[in-house]
Amino acid sequence: MPSNPSMAAAIVGAAESNEIGYPETPRTMMQLHIEAINNVCLQTGIKPSQIEAVFATGNAPQIAEYLGIHPKYFDTTSVGGCSFEMHVHHALAAINAGIVDIALVTHGENGYSARATQGRGTGRGGPGGDPWTPDAQFTTPYGIGGAPSNYSHAMTRHMHQYGSTHADFAQIAIATRQWAMLNPRAIMFSKETNPNGGALTVDDYNSSRWISWPLHLLDVCLVTDHGGAVLVTNAEIARSLKTKPVWIAGAGENTSHSSMLEMGDFTATSAKASSEAAYKMAGMGPSDMEMAMIYDSFTITAAITAEMLGLTARGEGPSLWADGNASPGGKFPVNTNGGGLSFNHSGMYGMQLLIESYRQLSGTAEDGINGIAGKQTNAKSLVVNGTGGSLSNTGTLVLVAD
């Protein structure tokens, strides 16, 4: 009889690479991985040689080789920004099954450095690849490729179907920026650290240039470098470490399409299915959540996902951010690191979500480096959701404090 894996494992540490964002010297992806792994091992006291499982988007064997370890379990799920939430889901299952006790989930992505040195980001699109895929024949010949050019179609449909407006979406960008102003590692922390940083107004939002109408520049995430790593262990090890465990109460994943030709409802994503699975495993629901970490590649991604997670009614996603509700000091904090919009977005943002989720629930969100006074919330539970592809794939975790 299979057992419910809820609470069978915990995230016991979470760390970033030494530099993230816009490093002066270009970073390789492997450097970003290894620095983060070193940092999370120092934080937890777990040695690299104790890691039994490696989860990474594609290059898990190369990472194991670099570390000189021989993991007995690895997973290269690479389905966009939600991959890391899925890795935690898979690690939970492997630990619950007794196959491994200590799992590493790692991320290294040089979106900024790749653009600076090679003139391109790490995202999808552009020439090359299989010419016979549906997208190569039926969507990319029409001048789209990058994520903004796709996601904008969902925003138009949301506005048409539910009457949402730019004024609504501006609230998401503004509230998220308020959190970034409490995170010294956020690109948009202040005007001193970035000329476009600091407080954001509705006028700033409205006057920012069109990228893909109805997406303004300020509806769109950053392109940065980021390395991050989290360690997931069984309950016994989690209780024995110097760091606080954050328990994995629920996990779920799903997909609705790969090509946007197959999206069907442009105002819905598989986050409904993945969150329902996570809530069910946890025996909890949206009303039990005290904050949320929601993938904000674009304001529209965050708005639709809020609806899918059951945090607002359908069509009312932006209302979660209205009237300071999701801002610092608000009733329901959302994206307390400053989000992909104003903190950091390397191409696949799911690891950044996990790290901040761990920090909030372990009470370490205000360490002076990753957060200053006002960033730490009182939340003891949260829902974290990653989105990947073209609003395609989602992974949801329900996490609770010790």
Place this chain on the structure above:
Amino acid sequence: MADYNKPIPQPDPTHTQQFWDGAKEGKLMLPRCTVCNRVHFYPRIMCPHCHSMSIEWIEASGEGYIHTFAVQHRAFGGWADEVPFVTAFIDLKEGDRMFTVLRGVDPSKPEEIKIGAKVKIEFEQATDDVHVPYWRVV
């Protein structure tokens, strides 16, 4: 035709040859399942609705409706010269959906483009073998 500087689709001999053969003759050919009678797009050898492997090709009306759209202000390659331009997902009269650069609209006035507006297909010759479908607001 010599001046078609946009990406040129390459027909897939397994899934889409009939579609592109039809396009060459100015016809919109769509795959339809002979078991459940539903049309699907993009073309497959298995029906995504009932999973039968019995697919036939029908000549469609070439009519549809705007499902949603966007105005592209940033593009690459041959499309970079065309910005801003309007892209749209089209609900086909026969069912399912295609993507296009929308013709007959003003990209500087997105508020005048109506979701649900009727559109018709037309084809532009890119090479001897490939004629690319576009949809125009009527």
